[in-house]
Amino acid sequence: MGELHVIDHPLVQHKLTIIRNKDVGTQQFRQVVNEIATLMAYEVTRDMPTEDTVVETPIAKTTKKTLAGKKVAIVPILRAGLGMVDGFLELIPAAKVGHIGMYRDHKTLKPIEYFVKMPSDIDQRELFVVDPMLATGGSAIMAIDALKKRGAKQIKFVGLVAAPEGVKALQEAHPDVDIYIAGLDDRLNEDGYIIPGLGDAGDRLFGTK
Numbered sequence: 001m002g003e004l005h006v007i008d009h010p011l012v013q014h015k016l017t018i019i020r021n022k023d024v025g026t027q028q029f030r031q032v033v034n035e036i037a038t039l040m041a042y043e044v045t046r047d048m049p050t051e052d053t054v055v056e057t058p059i060a061k062t063t064k065k066t067l068a069g070k071k072v073a074i075v076p077i078l079r080a081g082l083g084m085v086d087g088f089l090e091l092i093p094a095a096k097v098g099h100i101g102m103y104r105d106h107k108t109l110k111p112i113e114y115f116v117k118m119p120s121d122i123d124q125r126e127l128f129v130v131d132p133m134l135a136t137g138g139s140a141i142m143a144i145d146a147l148k149k150r151g152a153k154q155i156k157f158v159g160l161v162a163a164p165e166g167v168k169a170l171q172e173a174h175p176d177v178d179i180y181i182a183g184l185d186d187r188l189n190e191d192g193y194i195i196p197g198l199g200d201a202g203d204r205l206f207g208t209k
């Protein structure tokens with residue numbers, strides 16, 4: 001079963017509450033989503049492998065840790081996932097970025113895939129699939145299906161707000177994928193929105209309403 005990690009760091013919780021406010025505009029929403037993404041990138045990279053490296057300080061030669069150079073890629077689920085990419089790149093600037101386009105049909109709530117462009121070697125990379133919202137889980141499940149079909153083996157899902165329904169569905173569909181979120185909310189409403197949630201993340205990020 002994929003582990004659920006709720007990042008309860010005070011800075012993350014504070015920033016998440018800021019963007020829940022319906023009166024926060026596009027510019028601040030975008031900025032704070034990226035700030036939370038940076039803080040989450042710090043948490044989700046905790047288990048990155050390190051190796052011993054010899055370094056000469058002004059005082060002495062010593063052996064200390066550096067990253068072992070594991071390849072990673074950030075995979076935003078368009079559109080809303082794009083809002084988290086720059087925040088991740090702040091900490092992992094050399095990461096490749098693969099895009100997967102997905103929108104939910106408003107009536108059926110089923111996701112529809114419309115774009116996939118991945119680095120050629122995703123089978124050798126750790127992938128961070130980013131999307132602020134995990135609602136029914138349909139979009140994340142289909143995105144991860146598409147990545148596995150292309151050879152991906154190591155995947156983490158990183159979101160901001162999730163409904164319990166989405167967490168359960170994703171854990172059942174992809175038990176090998178750990179889930180990192182900033183907030184686990186109450187439930188979905190009849191339109192498939194997370195309660196209390198933060199509204200439509202894509203519309204709030206890009207000002208399309």
Ligand SMILES: O=P(O)(O)OC[C@H]1O[C@H](OP(=O)(O)OP(=O)(O)O)[C@H](O)[C@@H]1O
Pocket residue numbers: 077078079080081102103104105109111131132133134135136137138139140166192200201202203
């Ligand atoms: O868990 P689910 O029920 O699949 O819902 C979550 C999806 O819905 C939103 O995307 P949306 O369809 O609004 O597309 P957008 O990002 O282009 O606005 C969100 O960004 C997720 O991708």
Ligand SMILES: O=c1cc[nH]c(=O)[nH]1
Pocket residue numbers: 080133135192193194195197198199200201202
């Ligand atoms: O609450 C929700 C659910 C799905 N997608 C969103 O952007 N918000």
Ligand SMILES: [Mg+2]
Pocket residue numbers: 080200201202203
């Ligand atoms: Mg949307």
